[in-house]
Amino acid sequence: MTKPKLSTPAPVIEKVAIANRGEVAVRIVRACQELGLTSLLLHSEADRSSLAYRLADETLCIGPAEVGASYLNIEATIQGALSGGADALHPGFGFLSENADFAEACAQAGLVFVGPSPESLRLFGDKISAKDLVEKAGGPVIPGYQGQDQSLRTLLEKVEEIGYPVMVKAAAGGGGRGLKVIHRMDQAVEAIEAAQREGLSAFGSAQVFLEKYLAEAKHIEVQIFADHLGRVQHLFERECSIQRRHQKIIEEALSPSLSPTLREEITQVAVKIAEQAGYRGAGTIEFLLAPDNQFYFLEMNTRLQVEHPVTEMVLGVDLVKAQLLTAMGRSLNWQEAFHPRGHSIECRIYAEDPYRGGMPSTGVLGFCHWPQGPGRRFEVGFEKGDEITSYYDSMLAKVIVWDENRPRAIEKMKATLRDCVIFGLRTNIPFLLAMMEHPEFLSGQMTTGFVDKYFSRPLKEPSLTRSDRQLAEAVVKTLNREGLGGPRPRGPDGEAGPVPSPWGHSWRSGL
Amino acid sequence: MSCWWEVEVEGQRHRLWAERMGDTLWIHHQGRSFTLELESSAGSRRGRSRGTPGSQGDLEGSGEIKAPMPGKIIKVLVELGQEVDVQQPLVVMEAMKMEYTLESAVKGKVKELYGELGQQVSLGQVLVVVG
Structure with a gap:
């Protein structure tokens, strides 16, 4: 393994790459700016249409919209950070934020990973070794199965042993992904397979573990x-x-x-x-x-x-x-x-x-x-x-x-x-x-x-009241009166109003 | 640009937010948002009577299983010609990082099957026909 280029205890950081999107990318961009650091947003093609893209000091596209090609692509992310001249990388949450290989690759590329060490990520990232550590530290853990034998037969046996309801989780999962609850025996196979599938597609590992599901916790x-x-x-x-x-x-x-x-x-x-x-x-x-x-x-x-x-x-x-x-x-x-x-x-x-x-x-x-x-x-x-x-x-x-x-x-x-x-x-x-x-x-x-x-059932959608329709009609009427043309709302029976004139995109704001 | 409005209905003044997007009028009034489908200038009859764009009101009791959202097909659980029951899972889709299982609303035979594994589908696209 090559040594990180920056191995001093206090690395100099001037530019931070942000390997994330959405509101958390905005949050990190602003924190960087307030600390006098330059922010470099590494984004997918789809995220040019986002606030973080507009706010970041610098932006760099690292791949297409699919997460596998951009936000989960270790090589593209590191290449982007390096070619953009970043010294450090903030992973936000989700995506690569808890990926030990990624943190290691950052270090090897000379990028300071804003987060714990790859060892810590590996330790806690694998929920099985995490539980082991907690047990060693005297912390209380939930009864379950965390063995290496991942055959469907063993998993089904363990489900029975733990007693329903049982939760099946992708060992590498988090944020509710790859996590299913088994209430009855006939749900077990489908739930285990779904957890394996989601674990594999989201985290690259089909390993699962089982745990007693504490319903009233x-x-x-x-x-x-x-x-x-x-x-x-x-x-x-x-x-x-x-x-x-x-x-x-x-x-x-x-x-x-x-x-x-x-x-x-x-x-x-x-x-x-x-x-x-x-x-x-x-x-x-x-x-x-x-x-x-x-x-x-x-x-x-x-x-x-x-x-x-x-x-x-x-x-x-x-x-x-x-x-x-x-x-x-x-x-x-x-x-x-x-x-x-x-x-x-x-x-x-x-x-x-x-x-x-x-x-x-x-x-x-x-x-x-x-x-x-x-x-x-x-x-x-x-x-x-x-x-x-x-x-x-x-x-x-x-x-x-x-x-x-x-x-x-x-x-x-x-x-x-x-x-x-x-x-x-x-x-x-x-x-x-x-x-x-x-x-x-x-x-x-x-x-x-x-x-x-x-709230297991969808909320009941309130039907539109007469007053709701009157409000909408009043808005449309105003548009028409202002000469902006415009469509008419359908009546309660769905009958169409008179054919409106072509409608432009200008608005009258307020009255 | 503001979408702030004051309108008068039956002598009463109402203040609200409103914006037209496509054929849909969005309104926010007294802490609640709702939409209303408008007649487009082309006179199209598209739209929902209850004011929910994209609602799948025709799903109930229909043998036609449409994609309820844009997303990816990650599992096809049935084959052409297969007998299926009410609530039997047919296709598993993924969107916004979550899995959704589409079930049959009727009992019958799988007559048409359009969804393929890994395929990106759009809202309303017919995936399975059971009859």
């Missing part, structure tokens, strides 16, 4: 950060129990469910795990909290989390800048211990149809309005005119609020979501609003089964 995760000297500090916890198909939808900090004693216990276990691994940088240790207050290690995410903003809001830190500073070997100058203030909630805005069970919604974004205000934060990746394709995941933006306490934060989130305008695509906002009205969410007692239990 809460998802609690501890943010840790190890600075350039390896000193591990915890940044309290987040609760992300509101998930669908194991993908988080609503996250908050802190959790409404931890007593001070339990909080102390779980954060200390997290610190111990990170110390045991000799970890560096930002990491998140995920736990499941059972109704008896027993918690179990789930996995460690060796990267920035999607939901990192809620931690930033209650602690007053900037985790992305902390990552960059640590990569540069600089001190963070953080306080010895953090004191959380107030409450923060994040909602992920997905491009999907809430009235059709979350079916992806693709197309060109129309007018968008994000209702700014104190304690409201919008992490947005796309603007009017940008095309949202089926090549990438459906997260359009994140809405984050902060307020003095949880009830107020919930009210602020509801008010904020109601005023978000996103035209051109369906979004899950009606679904988010419905969930935030639910007594179990309001009381803070929700578990990871929340969505399945209360």
